[in-house]
Each structure stands twice: as structure tokens, then as C-alpha cells.
Amino acid sequence: MKKFEKLTREFNEFLANESFKRQPKELYDPIDYTLKLGGKRIRPVMALLATDCFGGDYKDTLNAALGIEIFHNFTLLHDDIMDDAPIRRGQPTVYQKWNSNIAILSGDTMFALAYEYITNSSPDALQKILRVFNKTAIEVCEGQQYDMNYETSEICIDEYMRMIKLKTAVFLGACLKIGALIAGAEDKDVENIYHFGENLGIAFQLQDDLLDVFGNEDKFGKKTGGDIVTNKKTYLYLKAFELAKGDDLKTLEENFIQNHPNNEKKVEIIKSIYIKLNVADYTHIEIGRYYNLALQYLGKISLNDDNSNDIKQLAERLIKRDY
């Protein structure tokens, strides 16, 4: 997918030209560090791609795209404090490398910097862009709160779906919507591309849940089984508990505990129950359902074949990851 790669390169160049080496260094060093940790830059590139596909000049979206990427990294930075996560992208997290006060305050600064870039994006569409961005920022916080709540409470699959929609999916929709707004796309197209992104985002998160258990470690880029070790209530976990009866249910209950004596064994046991109960198949069906729903929204938009294909390839890229 040449266009996606070209836009990723353009975005990375734009980011590299911005300097975050400012004073006081205790505040800005963690920001510079975070933004240089890398990452796939999917969200900003989605915004650039949407502008391009709706007939705009992607260069007009570079500022908003950087605002989006800074916001995304801000949420990760604060989430890492809340989740006690020591490692992000193979490197120490900010609160580990510095401390949690520094992580709180440099995160807050990144949130303001994100708005600074968004503000410099498009005077014509500014209020519309901000309404999407504000709403999304609030929803992402709500999603994170539900995620924290669910660590200690019983939840059903519907609650889980609401959580991942808020925490992950709406932001993907918002990136595309902001790109479309900057291109001056029609209102109904703007809404359809948003819902395309939102449903794609749900499929993306379910796929992530699946890869965490059944992914190819080399291609997935991290060790599988992490969600099982931490008792994370993923789609697979919830589906397994929904389906399991008798001894299987007992095995799930006995192994999804804090401080399991043998984590490798735990992953092996849980995985065998998942396989027995066809949990992966159920997950595939859900992924397919949201993926197709996304494509239905895309189908409502009058794009030429080239642009439509570029966006379809984006969807495939996000979902059809090797594993």
C-alpha cells in the first residue's frame, strides 16, 4: 500500500522537524522521549489519508495529525501510570524512567500541545474539528475509567464492547473524521467515514485480543499470553466464561487467579480451554461482523475506485495482521 507508506514517511518527517527540547527540561525531556519511542503512527496517518481520499491536500492535515499523535501518546503516558506498566515499546515508561509526578505533568503538557497543533490546522473547519476532538478525548477517558472499573468487577460482553468502543474505537473514527473535515467533505460522508473508523476500531481491538493469545510471536512483535497472565477481561476471556460448563468452568476459575504459581502453565491451560470451546472462532465471527459493518459505511460514501481501495487497504492492514 504505497499511499499509506508515503503518508507515514511524510508524517514522520514532519514530526522529526518539530523540536520538543525546551525548558524546563524536566518537563520536556519525557515528552521528547515519548514522541521518539516510535510506534506505527496509524492514527495520524489515518487523518492524512482521509484528507487525501476526500480530495484535500494532506499537507493541510499535518498539524492536526501531529496533534492526534501527541494526544494518543499522552493517553498512553497517563495510562501507564494508572496501570503500573513498566515497559512501553520495549523501553521504560516515563513514570518508571523519571517518576509519576513528572509523568502526570508532562502528560498534561502533551495534552495542551496536542490542542496547539489542532488549533493550527484549519481555520475554516476549526470548530467542527474541535467538537470531534473534545468529544473523543472525553470518551477515551471514560473508556479508561470503565477499563479500570472492570479490573475489580464482574462484566458482561456488552459492557466490554462499550468499553473498547470508548477507549479505542471512537478515536480511530475521529482521526478519519478530522481528515475528512479538513478536506471539506460533505456532512453525510464525514459521518459515514467516522462510523467506518469506529467499527473498524472495534474489529481492531478484538483482533488484538485474539493475537495476544494466538498470534505468531515473531510477527505480532510481543510474547503471547500477556492478557491471560494478567487476568485481563478480554473478549476471549468473557466468551470462555460464557461458554464454559462443569470442569472447564472450574479450570478457568482455578487458573484465572492473582499470582498463579506458574504463568507458562497458566497460559497453556487457559489456551487449551479456549481451543476446546472454539473461542477463537467466536472472536473471528465478531471481528468479521464489525469489519463488514465498517465496509457498509464505507460503501455509502461516493469515492472513486482508487480512493476507496486505499481506505479498504487501510482496513485490511489494521485487521488482517499475520498471526
Added chain:
Amino acid sequence: MKKFEKLTREFNEFLANESFKRQPKELYDPIDYTLKLGGKRIRPVMALLATDCFGGDYKDTLNAALGIEIFHNFTLLHDDIMDDAPIRRGQPTVYQKWNSNIAILSGDTMFALAYEYITNSSPDALQKILRVFNKTAIEVCEGQQYDMNYETSEICIDEYMRMIKLKTAVFLGACLKIGALIAGAEDKDVENIYHFGENLGIAFQLQDDLLDVFGNEDKFGKKTGGDIVTNKKTYLYLKAFELAKGDDLKTLEENFIQNHPNNEKKVEIIKSIYIKLNVADYTHIEIGRYYNLALQYLGKISLNDDNSNDIKQLAERLIKRDY
């Protein structure tokens, strides 16, 4: 000052009509709690007053004013985590009453809510308003970082002045500037009212430092000597160290220590050195200097007498607090 009181009442009514009782309650209860703790609402009312004095309708500024107040409370909420502060306005702070994860995330949500209200303020002046607001938000974070740095490093008075300018003063300037922008004031007036507010803000903070030592406890509303007990490097502290020689310097050094065995005695000793060295007089001179500088900027603005007096009364209200 009838206008200030009227606008305070109008603001409080507007705030009371907004509901923050939303879901998830773990996220929104602390926001509702924080915004109901009260406070003097000086910053939002400054924005309303500026709009009114520059010939606009203050009602057009209610949304921005609420954004300003929510932002201010967000900074207090996160500062309280960083400063380990258990009490705010006589009540437990959010991180004490709930926990620090809740305080981080509900603070982040307040930051986004602040932008939501700002975005709904004035379509015409939106980009200008946001530029002021973004810049100020970043500066407030920088000021807080310097403040934290200075807890463990030697600083001079110039560094202290830069810190209070960033942490406190620029925000007062920004409130007036945003109000003026919504009224459609001329560019040079907008800049002058900003510098009026900024210099007033520095005077306000120095006055706060002074009242913390020499205030009338009944009128000041809190026990004096708090800054001395916590070894806070205020203007008075720095000035005293600049002036003290011989035994006085030794007494300062021996008493400005962590875990002093007798805090009442500590306050008494330090206060007597401050009195001996005329530190209060030096502080009064600085307050007067910034206050007059503020009035010079105000003098450059062509306002009718009534409006000019309203703003002068605001300045007096902020500075000439009884003690």
C-alpha cells in the same frame, strides 16, 4: 463593587445549571465534587468583566468562563497529587478522598471539558481564544514544573519571579484577554489588558506570600505560617536569605529544615527575622511596583470612566485584601 458581584452571581448560576453527574460515576463524581467545592471564581469573573468593559455582552463569555474555571480546578486537582496535599478548601482533595488514579483521570477529563466549553464560546474569535488558552495551559504546566524543581534546588529571586509569572500570573492575563477577544476589542487593547492582568497576577502572588506570614487569620481565611512550616521558597524566604548576615543567616538556616521539632516556634523565629530584616517592606515595594505596572497598561486602554473604574476595583479587590 456591584458589577463584580453581579457577574459572580451570574457565573455561579450558570455553573449550577450544568450537570456533571454523568457515567461512569467513578470518573464524574470527583469532577462534580471539585466544581462544587466553591472558591472565589475570580478567573471566570475576570473574563466576564473584560467582555462587559470592552462593550460586549458578558453572556457570550459564560461558556469560556466555565472552561476557564474547569481548567483552573483541573490544575489544582493534579497539583494536589504532585504536592501530596490532603486538604483543599477545607475538604479532602480528590486523590485523598478517592485515589491518585481517579484524580489523574478525572483531571484529564476536566481538561477536555474545559476545551469543550471554550470551543462553544465564540465562533468568530475561536482561533484567537484557543491560541491564548493553549499557550497559557502550557505555561501553567511549565510553572508547576519549575515550582517542583525549586523544592530541591537553590534559586534566586529572578527565577522565583519567572515561576510565579508562569504558574499564576499569565493565567489572570489570559482570562481578561479571552474576555476582551469575545467582546471584539482591538488588538492593542487586547494585548494591554493581558499585560495588565499578568502584572496584577504577579502582585497578587507576592501579596499571597505576604499574607501567608503576616495575614490576619480571620480575614485571610487560613492559618498563617504554612509556607514557613513547609520551607516553601517564597519571595519572603528568598529576600530574607538575600539580606541576612551572621547570626540571622545562621538562624534561618538552622530553622528552615525538614521536620522541625516545633513548628509554632519555627514560625515565631522566622517571622521575627523577617520583621528584623524588613522583609515585609521589601515585599510591599515589589507588590506596588507590579501593581503600578499593571495600572500603566490599563492606562493605555481607552475605556470610559465607569469601565475603567470597574477594572481598577478588580485590581484593588485582588491586591488590597485586608490583613
